[in-house]
Amino acid sequence: MFKLFRYLKAYRLQVMLAIILVFLQTLSELYLPTLMSDIVDKGVVNGDISYIWKIGAFMLLVAVGGMLCSVAASFFTAKSATGFGRTIRSKVFSHVESLSQQEFDKIGTASLITRTTNDIFQVQQVLTIMLRMMVMAPLMCIGGMIMALSRDAQLSWVFVVSIPILILVILFVQSRAIPLFRKMQKKLDALNRVMRENLTGIRVIRAFSRIAFEKKRFEQANLDVTNTAIRVNKIMAVMMPAMMLILNFSMISIIWFGGIRIDHGDMQVGDLMAFIQYATQIMFSFVMMSMMFILIPRASVSATRINEVLKIEANILDPESPETPEQTIRGTIEFQNVSFYYENAEKPALANISFKAGPGEVTAIIGGTGSGKSTLLNLIPRFFDVSSGRILIDGIDVRAMSQVELRKKIGFVPQKAVLFTGTIADNIRYGNEHADHEEIQHAAEVAQAASFISEMAEGYQSTISQGGTNISGGQKQRLSIARALLRKAEFYLLDDSFSALDFKTDAALRNALKTEIRDACLLIVAQRVSTVMDADRIIVLDEGEIAGIGTHHELLNTCQVYKEIVSSQLAEEEIV
Numbered sequence: 001m002f003k004l005f006r007y008l009k010a011y012r013l014q015v016m017l018a019i020i021l022v023f024l025q026t027l028s029e030l031y032l033p034t035l036m037s038d039i040v041d042k043g044v045v046n047g048d049i050s051y052i053w054k055i056g057a058f059m060l061l062v063a064v065g066g067m068l069c070s071v072a073a074s075f076f077t078a079k080s081a082t083g084f085g086r087t088i089r090s091k092v093f094s095h096v097e098s099l100s101q102q103e104f105d106k107i108g109t110a111s112l113i114t115r116t117t118n119d120i121f122q123v124q125q126v127l128t129i130m131l132r133m134m135v136m137a138p139l140m141c142i143g144g145m146i147m148a149l150s151r152d153a154q155l156s157w158v159f160v161v162s163i164p165i166l167i168l169v170i171l172f173v174q175s176r177a178i179p180l181f182r183k184m185q186k187k188l189d190a191l192n193r194v195m196r197e198n199l200t201g202i203r204v205i206r207a208f209s210r211i212a213f214e215k216k217r218f219e220q221a222n223l224d225v226t227n228t229a230i231r232v233n234k235i236m237a238v239m240m241p242a243m244m245l246i247l248n249f250s251m252i253s254i255i256w257f258g259g260i261r262i263d264h265g266d267m268q269v270g271d272l273m274a275f276i277q278y279a280t281q282i283m284f285s286f287v288m289m290s291m292m293f294i295l296i297p298r299a300s301v302s303a304t305r306i307n308e309v310l311k312i313e314a315n316i317l318d319p320e321s322p323e324t325p326e327q328t329i330r331g332t333i334e335f336q337n338v339s340f341y342y343e344n345a346e347k348p349a350l351a352n353i354s355f356k357a358g359p360g361e362v363t364a365i366i367g368g369t370g371s372g373k374s375t376l377l378n379l380i381p382r383f384f385d386v387s388s389g390r391i392l393i394d395g396i397d398v399r400a401m402s403q404v405e406l407r408k409k410i411g412f413v414p415q416k417a418v419l420f421t422g423t424i425a426d427n428i429r430y431g432n433e434h435a436d437h438e439e440i441q442h443a444a445e446v447a448q449a450a451s452f453i454s455e456m457a458e459g460y461q462s463t464i465s466q467g468g469t470n471i472s473g474g475q476k477q478r479l480s481i482a483r484a485l486l487r488k489a490e491f492y493l494l495d496d497s498f499s500a501l502d503f504k505t506d507a508a509l510r511n512a513l514k515t516e517i518r519d520a521c522l523l524i525v526a527q528r529v530s531t532v533m534d535a536d537r538i539i540v541l542d543e544g545e546i547a548g549i550g551t552h553h554e555l556l557n558t559c560q561v562y563k564e565i566v567s568s569q570l571a572e573e574e575i576v
């Protein structure tokens, strides 16, 4: 957990102020019983009213001062702890943003969400408590002991018995509770996972009438969290009464033996009253320390989980001195013997892929499901890095360019259209934040989206709901194409982006694209032969390897895999 405290640096001043204020508050609390004892022994016993008024007023002053320190300390601890939480959340968020898909998958989305929210909140909460107790508990314990000893050394043997018992109780509770805290965070991860899957897959769940099953799955995860929380709380619930019992027994012993000592004239009443208060403070300081001993390991479970995320090193990095392609070469891409393995995969997803494409050319990639089409496209913007071979963009290895520069050249349309909450115009503008309304409209027209947008009540200002659930799959695809077009990129990578379009729209879109992006290099992944037939070059993938490259006609004569795909989709008379 202490590793995370480096993020507290920015709040140094607030932390220092909080510590000083808690220190002053504790001193005031330690001083009050002495003043009270003086009032009793010197004022009440001697009947000195003016002394009682004087010390009483002073006590009030000390108490008010302590209270003000406490309020101000709360303010500064809250300020630094919430700021600390905010800083870590941003750090984790921006770190996760820099990770590649493979690193992202190591932890999983659900766990990443728990770590960024709940775990950080746990650490933040403990910091709030720690900033107060870290100073108050030891100071109160040591100060209280000194003060108690100064009042009556002989009565202090009560502590020799009660404190070791207290420590044993704390150790017992700690040994039981900490493993459960660890379990608790894991169970929360599981609950989040079920929740996420249910929310994103709600339509599938309904379509397959799996609501009862999913309910049961959620109930199970929910019950798991509840049961663990109950077990933790049961243990924690034992702690307080056990401590109070020890405290009360100590008080009885102090009053009992103190009474005997007063009876023998070895101690004054005021001293006994002060002693009782110091004993209470000492015991409470142990309660505070025990809370810290429980909360710190609990937070350190969360801190470890946060550090695990921060520790993952992004393996897709910018080179130290990035190269920029010459302005004269634009829109050329070359795969040189590229192979790629997913982590822990035995077989390569792509093997020995070589091809070249230039500006103004349309390269289509076709193949069965799982043949590596999406993987091939994903290697270009460096969502993954090649395992061997090279990908050259305008003559430069993609790994030698800065990621921002590389991605600026690319208009990417993912297989699963992703839209963000906001208006249609906002979503298209995502491709180029400086685009004006005319450009947005033009991109939508080319992407064959303009007609359905104009039919919507508020046109370009219509709101897209979270995840784009209020428009159809084909409409989503067209909007994501419009978004990519707005980039005016050198390369357009369209991953199965026509799959949800009807044949007429598909053809119209391809025609419009041809004229719109005349100088760009277009790579289209498609399942339909009709989509790829007109391409300058068709790459046929089969189990990660190139089964054939050529035009439609060339491949019909040379590539068996292509012929099979074609004959499965087109009628005899269409195959020309």
Ligand SMILES: Nc1ncnc2c1ncn2[C@@H]1O[C@H](COP(=O)(O)OP(=O)(O)OP(=O)(O)O)[C@@H](O)[C@H]1O
Pocket: 342, 343, 345, 349, 367, 368, 369, 370, 371, 372, 373, 374, 375, 376, 415
């Ligand atoms: N993140 C991943 N981790 C491990 N293996 C993966 C991952 N993504 C894809 N694969 C595997 O790599 C191979 C190629 O996948 P890819 O998604 O590139 O195929 P595809 O041709 O685009 O398929 P589809 O047409 O169904 O989209 C498949 O065998 C797939 O199981």
